Amino acid sequence: MDFVGAYTGAHVKFLLEGFLVTLQVAFISIICSFLIGSIIGILRYAKIPVLSQVLMLLVETIRNLPLLLIIFFTYFALPEMGMKLEIKTAAIVALTIFEAAMLSEIVRSGLLSIEKGQIEAARSSGLTYLQTLQYVILPQALRRMVPPIVSQFISLLKDTSLAVIIALPELTHNAQIINGQSVNYTIPTYLLVAVMFFVVNFSLSLVARRLETRQKAGKHKTEIQKLKTQNLQA
Incomplete structure:
Protein backbone atom coordinates (compact mmCIF):
# COMPACT_ATOMS: atom_id res chain seq x y z
CA MET A 1 0.00 0.00 0.00
CA ASP A 2 1.31 3.38 -1.03
CA PHE A 3 -0.77 6.08 0.64
CA VAL A 4 1.72 8.81 -0.19
CA GLY A 5 1.73 8.02 -3.91
CA ALA A 6 -2.03 7.50 -4.03
CA TYR A 7 -2.85 10.73 -2.21
CA THR A 8 -0.86 13.16 -4.31
CA GLY A 9 -2.48 16.51 -5.03
CA ALA A 10 -3.18 15.51 -8.63
CA HIS A 11 -4.84 12.23 -7.62
CA VAL A 12 -7.00 13.78 -4.92
CA LYS A 13 -8.05 16.55 -7.31
CA PHE A 14 -8.91 13.95 -9.95
CA LEU A 15 -11.09 12.06 -7.46
CA LEU A 16 -12.81 15.25 -6.34
CA GLU A 17 -13.56 16.13 -9.97
CA GLY A 18 -15.14 12.70 -10.37
CA PHE A 19 -17.11 13.15 -7.16
CA LEU A 20 -18.40 16.49 -8.43
CA VAL A 21 -19.71 14.71 -11.54
CA THR A 22 -21.32 12.10 -9.27
CA LEU A 23 -23.06 14.80 -7.24
CA GLN A 24 -24.17 16.69 -10.37
CA VAL A 25 -25.68 13.60 -11.97
CA ALA A 26 -27.32 12.58 -8.68
CA PHE A 27 -28.75 16.06 -8.04
CA ILE A 28 -30.28 16.45 -11.50
CA SER A 29 -31.63 12.89 -11.40
CA ILE A 30 -33.14 13.49 -7.96
CA ILE A 31 -35.01 16.60 -9.11
CA CYS A 32 -36.26 15.04 -12.35
CA SER A 33 -37.20 11.69 -10.81
CA PHE A 34 -39.03 13.36 -7.92
CA LEU A 35 -41.13 15.50 -10.26
CA ILE A 36 -41.94 12.65 -12.66
CA GLY A 37 -42.43 10.12 -9.86
CA SER A 38 -44.80 12.47 -8.00
CA ILE A 39 -46.93 13.02 -11.09
CA ILE A 40 -47.11 9.29 -11.82
CA GLY A 41 -47.89 8.48 -8.19
CA ILE A 42 -50.71 11.04 -8.05
CA LEU A 43 -52.17 9.86 -11.34
CA ARG A 44 -52.12 6.25 -10.18
CA TYR A 45 -53.72 7.25 -6.88
CA ALA A 46 -56.49 9.04 -8.78
CA LYS A 47 -57.30 5.73 -10.53
CA ILE A 48 -58.03 7.30 -13.89
CA PRO A 49 -59.42 4.58 -16.19
CA VAL A 50 -56.91 3.11 -18.68
CA LEU A 51 -54.20 5.66 -17.76
CA SER A 52 -53.74 4.15 -14.29
CA GLN A 53 -53.40 0.66 -15.76
CA VAL A 54 -50.87 1.81 -18.35
CA LEU A 55 -48.81 3.63 -15.72
CA MET A 56 -48.95 0.61 -13.42
CA LEU A 57 -47.61 -1.61 -16.22
CA LEU A 58 -44.76 0.82 -16.95
CA VAL A 59 -43.83 1.26 -13.30
CA GLU A 60 -43.86 -2.44 -12.52
CA THR A 61 -41.82 -3.21 -15.62
CA ILE A 62 -39.14 -0.64 -14.79
CA ARG A 63 -39.02 -1.58 -11.09
CA ASN A 64 -38.33 -5.19 -11.99
CA LEU A 65 -35.50 -4.43 -14.41
CA PRO A 66 -31.85 -4.06 -13.32
CA LEU A 67 -30.67 -0.46 -13.37
CA LEU A 68 -27.58 -1.67 -15.21
CA LEU A 69 -29.78 -2.85 -18.08
CA ILE A 70 -31.58 0.50 -18.23
CA ILE A 71 -28.24 2.32 -18.42
CA PHE A 72 -27.10 0.01 -21.21
CA PHE A 73 -30.36 0.55 -23.10
CA THR A 74 -30.23 4.35 -22.72
CA TYR A 75 -26.66 4.67 -23.94
CA PHE A 76 -26.37 1.87 -26.50
CA ALA A 77 -29.91 1.11 -27.72
CA LEU A 78 -31.42 4.58 -28.01
CA PRO A 79 -28.82 5.67 -30.64
CA GLU A 80 -30.08 2.79 -32.79
CA MET A 81 -33.49 4.45 -32.61
CA GLY A 82 -32.09 7.84 -33.60
CA MET A 83 -31.69 9.25 -30.08
CA LYS A 84 -27.97 9.57 -29.40
CA LEU A 85 -27.20 10.95 -25.95
CA GLU A 86 -23.99 12.17 -24.35
CA ILE A 87 -22.60 10.00 -21.55
CA LYS A 88 -23.71 12.29 -18.73
CA THR A 89 -27.15 12.82 -20.25
CA ALA A 90 -27.62 9.09 -20.78
CA ALA A 91 -26.72 8.41 -17.15
CA ILE A 92 -29.17 11.08 -15.93
CA VAL A 93 -31.98 9.74 -18.14
CA GLU A 115 -57.37 7.98 6.54
CA LYS A 116 -60.56 7.79 4.48
CA GLY A 117 -62.43 9.59 7.23
CA GLN A 118 -60.48 12.78 6.58
CA ILE A 119 -61.15 12.54 2.86
CA GLU A 120 -64.88 11.99 3.41
CA ALA A 121 -65.00 14.89 5.87
CA ALA A 122 -63.29 17.18 3.36
CA ARG A 123 -65.65 16.16 0.56
CA SER A 124 -68.72 16.56 2.76
CA SER A 125 -67.58 20.09 3.69
CA GLY A 126 -67.88 21.08 0.03
CA LEU A 127 -64.33 20.63 -1.25
CA THR A 128 -63.89 19.17 -4.73
CA TYR A 129 -61.74 16.09 -5.33
CA LEU A 130 -58.80 18.23 -6.51
CA GLN A 131 -59.15 20.62 -3.56
CA THR A 132 -59.23 17.68 -1.16
CA LEU A 133 -56.11 16.29 -2.79
CA GLN A 134 -54.33 19.64 -2.67
CA TYR A 135 -55.29 20.90 0.79
CA VAL A 136 -55.96 17.75 2.82
CA ILE A 137 -54.26 14.67 1.37
CA LEU A 138 -51.00 15.95 -0.13
CA PRO A 139 -49.77 18.07 2.83
CA GLN A 140 -50.17 15.16 5.27
CA ALA A 141 -48.90 12.51 2.86
CA LEU A 142 -45.80 14.54 2.02
CA ARG A 143 -44.70 14.58 5.65
CA ARG A 144 -45.03 10.79 5.79
CA MET A 145 -43.19 10.36 2.51
CA VAL A 146 -40.12 12.42 3.39
CA PRO A 147 -38.10 9.70 5.24
CA PRO A 148 -38.49 7.00 2.53
CA ILE A 149 -37.89 9.58 -0.20
CA VAL A 150 -34.61 10.65 1.43
CA SER A 151 -33.63 6.98 1.73
CA GLN A 152 -34.34 6.54 -1.97
CA PHE A 153 -32.17 9.55 -2.76
CA ILE A 154 -29.33 7.89 -0.85
CA SER A 155 -29.75 4.80 -3.03
CA LEU A 156 -29.72 6.99 -6.14
CA LEU A 157 -26.43 8.59 -5.14
CA LYS A 158 -24.85 5.16 -4.70
CA ASP A 159 -26.37 3.94 -7.97
CA THR A 160 -24.49 6.61 -9.92
CA SER A 161 -21.42 4.40 -9.62
CA LEU A 162 -23.08 1.94 -12.04
CA ALA A 163 -22.62 4.52 -14.80
CA VAL A 164 -18.95 3.53 -14.81
CA ILE A 165 -19.92 0.90 -17.41
CA ILE A 166 -20.52 3.66 -19.97
CA ALA A 167 -17.32 5.48 -18.95
CA LEU A 168 -19.02 8.34 -17.13
CA PRO A 169 -16.12 10.27 -15.52
CA GLU A 170 -17.60 9.96 -12.03
CA LEU A 171 -15.87 9.01 -8.79
CA THR A 172 -15.47 5.25 -9.25
CA HIS A 173 -14.39 5.72 -12.89
CA ASN A 174 -11.61 8.10 -11.87
CA ALA A 175 -10.65 5.77 -9.02
CA GLN A 176 -10.20 2.95 -11.53
CA ILE A 177 -7.88 5.11 -13.61
CA ILE A 178 -5.71 5.92 -10.57
CA ASN A 179 -5.76 2.29 -9.49
CA GLY A 180 -4.53 1.28 -12.94
CA GLN A 181 -1.30 3.18 -12.38
CA SER A 182 -0.14 0.89 -9.56
CA VAL A 183 -1.52 -2.05 -7.58
CA ASN A 184 -0.22 -0.29 -4.46
CA TYR A 185 -2.84 2.42 -4.96
CA THR A 186 -5.84 0.04 -4.74
CA ILE A 187 -6.61 0.15 -1.01
CA PRO A 188 -5.75 3.85 -0.44
CA THR A 189 -7.76 4.95 -3.50
CA TYR A 190 -10.89 2.97 -2.79
CA LEU A 191 -10.66 3.80 0.89
CA LEU A 192 -10.87 7.49 0.02
CA VAL A 193 -13.75 6.78 -2.38
CA ALA A 194 -15.58 4.95 0.41
CA VAL A 195 -15.05 7.87 2.79
CA MET A 196 -16.46 10.36 0.24
CA PHE A 197 -19.60 8.27 -0.32
CA PHE A 198 -19.97 7.59 3.39
CA VAL A 199 -19.82 11.25 4.42
CA VAL A 200 -22.58 12.30 2.02
CA ASN A 201 -24.80 9.24 2.46
CA PHE A 202 -24.46 9.17 6.24
CA SER A 203 -25.39 12.86 6.40
CA LEU A 204 -28.50 12.15 4.35
CA SER A 205 -29.37 9.14 6.50
CA LEU A 206 -29.15 11.31 9.63
CA VAL A 207 -31.58 13.73 8.02
CA ALA A 208 -33.94 10.83 7.20
CA ARG A 209 -33.76 9.49 10.77
CA ARG A 210 -34.39 12.90 12.27
CA LEU A 211 -37.40 13.47 10.02
CA GLU A 212 -38.75 10.02 10.84
CA THR A 213 -38.33 10.67 14.57
CA ARG A 214 -40.14 13.98 14.30
CA GLN A 215 -42.90 12.32 12.32
CA LYS A 216 -43.37 9.60 14.96
CA ALA A 217 -43.33 12.19 17.74
CA GLY A 218 -45.93 14.26 15.93
CA LYS A 219 -48.11 11.21 15.35
CA HIS A 220 -47.83 10.23 19.02
CA LYS A 221 -48.75 13.75 20.09
CA THR A 222 -51.79 13.70 17.81
CA GLU A 223 -52.96 10.40 19.26
CA ILE A 224 -52.63 11.78 22.82
CA GLN A 225 -54.67 14.84 21.86
CA LYS A 226 -57.36 12.61 20.37
CA LEU A 227 -57.52 10.56 23.57
CA LYS A 228 -57.80 13.72 25.68
CA THR A 229 -60.60 15.00 23.44
CA GLN A 230 -62.46 11.69 23.71
CA ASN A 231 -62.11 11.68 27.50
CA LEU A 232 -63.44 15.23 27.75
CA GLN A 233 -66.42 14.34 25.55
CA ALA A 234 -67.08 11.27 27.65
Missing part, protein backbone atom coordinates in the same frame (compact mmCIF):
# COMPACT_ATOMS: atom_id res chain seq x y z
CA ALA A 94 -31.42 6.15 -17.00
CA LEU A 95 -31.29 7.07 -13.32
CA THR A 96 -34.33 9.33 -13.66
CA ILE A 97 -36.40 6.59 -15.32
CA PHE A 98 -35.49 4.01 -12.70
CA GLU A 99 -35.83 6.25 -9.65
CA ALA A 100 -39.07 7.85 -10.90
CA ALA A 101 -40.65 4.40 -10.91
CA MET A 102 -39.46 3.78 -7.35
CA LEU A 103 -40.54 7.21 -6.09
CA SER A 104 -43.97 6.91 -7.72
CA GLU A 105 -44.71 3.94 -5.46
CA ILE A 106 -43.57 5.88 -2.40
CA VAL A 107 -45.85 8.79 -3.38
CA ARG A 108 -48.81 6.52 -4.08
CA SER A 109 -48.33 4.65 -0.79
CA GLY A 110 -48.09 7.94 1.08
CA LEU A 111 -51.36 9.15 -0.43
CA LEU A 112 -53.08 5.86 0.34
CA SER A 113 -51.96 6.11 3.98
CA ILE A 114 -54.27 9.06 4.64
Whole structure:
Protein backbone atom coordinates (compact mmCIF):
# COMPACT_ATOMS: atom_id res chain seq x y z
CA MET A 1 0.00 0.00 0.00
CA ASP A 2 1.31 3.38 -1.03
CA PHE A 3 -0.77 6.08 0.64
CA VAL A 4 1.72 8.81 -0.19
CA GLY A 5 1.73 8.02 -3.91
CA ALA A 6 -2.03 7.50 -4.03
CA TYR A 7 -2.85 10.73 -2.21
CA THR A 8 -0.86 13.16 -4.31
CA GLY A 9 -2.48 16.51 -5.03
CA ALA A 10 -3.18 15.51 -8.63
CA HIS A 11 -4.84 12.23 -7.62
CA VAL A 12 -7.00 13.78 -4.92
CA LYS A 13 -8.05 16.55 -7.31
CA PHE A 14 -8.91 13.95 -9.95
CA LEU A 15 -11.09 12.06 -7.46
CA LEU A 16 -12.81 15.25 -6.34
CA GLU A 17 -13.56 16.13 -9.97
CA GLY A 18 -15.14 12.70 -10.37
CA PHE A 19 -17.11 13.15 -7.16
CA LEU A 20 -18.40 16.49 -8.43
CA VAL A 21 -19.71 14.71 -11.54
CA THR A 22 -21.32 12.10 -9.27
CA LEU A 23 -23.06 14.80 -7.24
CA GLN A 24 -24.17 16.69 -10.37
CA VAL A 25 -25.68 13.60 -11.97
CA ALA A 26 -27.32 12.58 -8.68
CA PHE A 27 -28.75 16.06 -8.04
CA ILE A 28 -30.28 16.45 -11.50
CA SER A 29 -31.63 12.89 -11.40
CA ILE A 30 -33.14 13.49 -7.96
CA ILE A 31 -35.01 16.60 -9.11
CA CYS A 32 -36.26 15.04 -12.35
CA SER A 33 -37.20 11.69 -10.81
CA PHE A 34 -39.03 13.36 -7.92
CA LEU A 35 -41.13 15.50 -10.26
CA ILE A 36 -41.94 12.65 -12.66
CA GLY A 37 -42.43 10.12 -9.86
CA SER A 38 -44.80 12.47 -8.00
CA ILE A 39 -46.93 13.02 -11.09
CA ILE A 40 -47.11 9.29 -11.82
CA GLY A 41 -47.89 8.48 -8.19
CA ILE A 42 -50.71 11.04 -8.05
CA LEU A 43 -52.17 9.86 -11.34
CA ARG A 44 -52.12 6.25 -10.18
CA TYR A 45 -53.72 7.25 -6.88
CA ALA A 46 -56.49 9.04 -8.78
CA LYS A 47 -57.30 5.73 -10.53
CA ILE A 48 -58.03 7.30 -13.89
CA PRO A 49 -59.42 4.58 -16.19
CA VAL A 50 -56.91 3.11 -18.68
CA LEU A 51 -54.20 5.66 -17.76
CA SER A 52 -53.74 4.15 -14.29
CA GLN A 53 -53.40 0.66 -15.76
CA VAL A 54 -50.87 1.81 -18.35
CA LEU A 55 -48.81 3.63 -15.72
CA MET A 56 -48.95 0.61 -13.42
CA LEU A 57 -47.61 -1.61 -16.22
CA LEU A 58 -44.76 0.82 -16.95
CA VAL A 59 -43.83 1.26 -13.30
CA GLU A 60 -43.86 -2.44 -12.52
CA THR A 61 -41.82 -3.21 -15.62
CA ILE A 62 -39.14 -0.64 -14.79
CA ARG A 63 -39.02 -1.58 -11.09
CA ASN A 64 -38.33 -5.19 -11.99
CA LEU A 65 -35.50 -4.43 -14.41
CA PRO A 66 -31.85 -4.06 -13.32
CA LEU A 67 -30.67 -0.46 -13.37
CA LEU A 68 -27.58 -1.67 -15.21
CA LEU A 69 -29.78 -2.85 -18.08
CA ILE A 70 -31.58 0.50 -18.23
CA ILE A 71 -28.24 2.32 -18.42
CA PHE A 72 -27.10 0.01 -21.21
CA PHE A 73 -30.36 0.55 -23.10
CA THR A 74 -30.23 4.35 -22.72
CA TYR A 75 -26.66 4.67 -23.94
CA PHE A 76 -26.37 1.87 -26.50
CA ALA A 77 -29.91 1.11 -27.72
CA LEU A 78 -31.42 4.58 -28.01
CA PRO A 79 -28.82 5.67 -30.64
CA GLU A 80 -30.08 2.79 -32.79
CA MET A 81 -33.49 4.45 -32.61
CA GLY A 82 -32.09 7.84 -33.60
CA MET A 83 -31.69 9.25 -30.08
CA LYS A 84 -27.97 9.57 -29.40
CA LEU A 85 -27.20 10.95 -25.95
CA GLU A 86 -23.99 12.17 -24.35
CA ILE A 87 -22.60 10.00 -21.55
CA LYS A 88 -23.71 12.29 -18.73
CA THR A 89 -27.15 12.82 -20.25
CA ALA A 90 -27.62 9.09 -20.78
CA ALA A 91 -26.72 8.41 -17.15
CA ILE A 92 -29.17 11.08 -15.93
CA VAL A 93 -31.98 9.74 -18.14
CA ALA A 94 -31.42 6.15 -17.00
CA LEU A 95 -31.29 7.07 -13.32
CA THR A 96 -34.33 9.33 -13.66
CA ILE A 97 -36.40 6.59 -15.32
CA PHE A 98 -35.49 4.01 -12.70
CA GLU A 99 -35.83 6.25 -9.65
CA ALA A 100 -39.07 7.85 -10.90
CA ALA A 101 -40.65 4.40 -10.91
CA MET A 102 -39.46 3.78 -7.35
CA LEU A 103 -40.54 7.21 -6.09
CA SER A 104 -43.97 6.91 -7.72
CA GLU A 105 -44.71 3.94 -5.46
CA ILE A 106 -43.57 5.88 -2.40
CA VAL A 107 -45.85 8.79 -3.38
CA ARG A 108 -48.81 6.52 -4.08
CA SER A 109 -48.33 4.65 -0.79
CA GLY A 110 -48.09 7.94 1.08
CA LEU A 111 -51.36 9.15 -0.43
CA LEU A 112 -53.08 5.86 0.34
CA SER A 113 -51.96 6.11 3.98
CA ILE A 114 -54.27 9.06 4.64
CA GLU A 115 -57.37 7.98 6.54
CA LYS A 116 -60.56 7.79 4.48
CA GLY A 117 -62.43 9.59 7.23
CA GLN A 118 -60.48 12.78 6.58
CA ILE A 119 -61.15 12.54 2.86
CA GLU A 120 -64.88 11.99 3.41
CA ALA A 121 -65.00 14.89 5.87
CA ALA A 122 -63.29 17.18 3.36
CA ARG A 123 -65.65 16.16 0.56
CA SER A 124 -68.72 16.56 2.76
CA SER A 125 -67.58 20.09 3.69
CA GLY A 126 -67.88 21.08 0.03
CA LEU A 127 -64.33 20.63 -1.25
CA THR A 128 -63.89 19.17 -4.73
CA TYR A 129 -61.74 16.09 -5.33
CA LEU A 130 -58.80 18.23 -6.51
CA GLN A 131 -59.15 20.62 -3.56
CA THR A 132 -59.23 17.68 -1.16
CA LEU A 133 -56.11 16.29 -2.79
CA GLN A 134 -54.33 19.64 -2.67
CA TYR A 135 -55.29 20.90 0.79
CA VAL A 136 -55.96 17.75 2.82
CA ILE A 137 -54.26 14.67 1.37
CA LEU A 138 -51.00 15.95 -0.13
CA PRO A 139 -49.77 18.07 2.83
CA GLN A 140 -50.17 15.16 5.27
CA ALA A 141 -48.90 12.51 2.86
CA LEU A 142 -45.80 14.54 2.02
CA ARG A 143 -44.70 14.58 5.65
CA ARG A 144 -45.03 10.79 5.79
CA MET A 145 -43.19 10.36 2.51
CA VAL A 146 -40.12 12.42 3.39
CA PRO A 147 -38.10 9.70 5.24
CA PRO A 148 -38.49 7.00 2.53
CA ILE A 149 -37.89 9.58 -0.20
CA VAL A 150 -34.61 10.65 1.43
CA SER A 151 -33.63 6.98 1.73
CA GLN A 152 -34.34 6.54 -1.97
CA PHE A 153 -32.17 9.55 -2.76
CA ILE A 154 -29.33 7.89 -0.85
CA SER A 155 -29.75 4.80 -3.03
CA LEU A 156 -29.72 6.99 -6.14
CA LEU A 157 -26.43 8.59 -5.14
CA LYS A 158 -24.85 5.16 -4.70
CA ASP A 159 -26.37 3.94 -7.97
CA THR A 160 -24.49 6.61 -9.92
CA SER A 161 -21.42 4.40 -9.62
CA LEU A 162 -23.08 1.94 -12.04
CA ALA A 163 -22.62 4.52 -14.80
CA VAL A 164 -18.95 3.53 -14.81
CA ILE A 165 -19.92 0.90 -17.41
CA ILE A 166 -20.52 3.66 -19.97
CA ALA A 167 -17.32 5.48 -18.95
CA LEU A 168 -19.02 8.34 -17.13
CA PRO A 169 -16.12 10.27 -15.52
CA GLU A 170 -17.60 9.96 -12.03
CA LEU A 171 -15.87 9.01 -8.79
CA THR A 172 -15.47 5.25 -9.25
CA HIS A 173 -14.39 5.72 -12.89
CA ASN A 174 -11.61 8.10 -11.87
CA ALA A 175 -10.65 5.77 -9.02
CA GLN A 176 -10.20 2.95 -11.53
CA ILE A 177 -7.88 5.11 -13.61
CA ILE A 178 -5.71 5.92 -10.57
CA ASN A 179 -5.76 2.29 -9.49
CA GLY A 180 -4.53 1.28 -12.94
CA GLN A 181 -1.30 3.18 -12.38
CA SER A 182 -0.14 0.89 -9.56
CA VAL A 183 -1.52 -2.05 -7.58
CA ASN A 184 -0.22 -0.29 -4.46
CA TYR A 185 -2.84 2.42 -4.96
CA THR A 186 -5.84 0.04 -4.74
CA ILE A 187 -6.61 0.15 -1.01
CA PRO A 188 -5.75 3.85 -0.44
CA THR A 189 -7.76 4.95 -3.50
CA TYR A 190 -10.89 2.97 -2.79
CA LEU A 191 -10.66 3.80 0.89
CA LEU A 192 -10.87 7.49 0.02
CA VAL A 193 -13.75 6.78 -2.38
CA ALA A 194 -15.58 4.95 0.41
CA VAL A 195 -15.05 7.87 2.79
CA MET A 196 -16.46 10.36 0.24
CA PHE A 197 -19.60 8.27 -0.32
CA PHE A 198 -19.97 7.59 3.39
CA VAL A 199 -19.82 11.25 4.42
CA VAL A 200 -22.58 12.30 2.02
CA ASN A 201 -24.80 9.24 2.46
CA PHE A 202 -24.46 9.17 6.24
CA SER A 203 -25.39 12.86 6.40
CA LEU A 204 -28.50 12.15 4.35
CA SER A 205 -29.37 9.14 6.50
CA LEU A 206 -29.15 11.31 9.63
CA VAL A 207 -31.58 13.73 8.02
CA ALA A 208 -33.94 10.83 7.20
CA ARG A 209 -33.76 9.49 10.77
CA ARG A 210 -34.39 12.90 12.27
CA LEU A 211 -37.40 13.47 10.02
CA GLU A 212 -38.75 10.02 10.84
CA THR A 213 -38.33 10.67 14.57
CA ARG A 214 -40.14 13.98 14.30
CA GLN A 215 -42.90 12.32 12.32
CA LYS A 216 -43.37 9.60 14.96
CA ALA A 217 -43.33 12.19 17.74
CA GLY A 218 -45.93 14.26 15.93
CA LYS A 219 -48.11 11.21 15.35
CA HIS A 220 -47.83 10.23 19.02
CA LYS A 221 -48.75 13.75 20.09
CA THR A 222 -51.79 13.70 17.81
CA GLU A 223 -52.96 10.40 19.26
CA ILE A 224 -52.63 11.78 22.82
CA GLN A 225 -54.67 14.84 21.86
CA LYS A 226 -57.36 12.61 20.37
CA LEU A 227 -57.52 10.56 23.57
CA LYS A 228 -57.80 13.72 25.68
CA THR A 229 -60.60 15.00 23.44
CA GLN A 230 -62.46 11.69 23.71
CA ASN A 231 -62.11 11.68 27.50
CA LEU A 232 -63.44 15.23 27.75
CA GLN A 233 -66.42 14.34 25.55
CA ALA A 234 -67.08 11.27 27.65
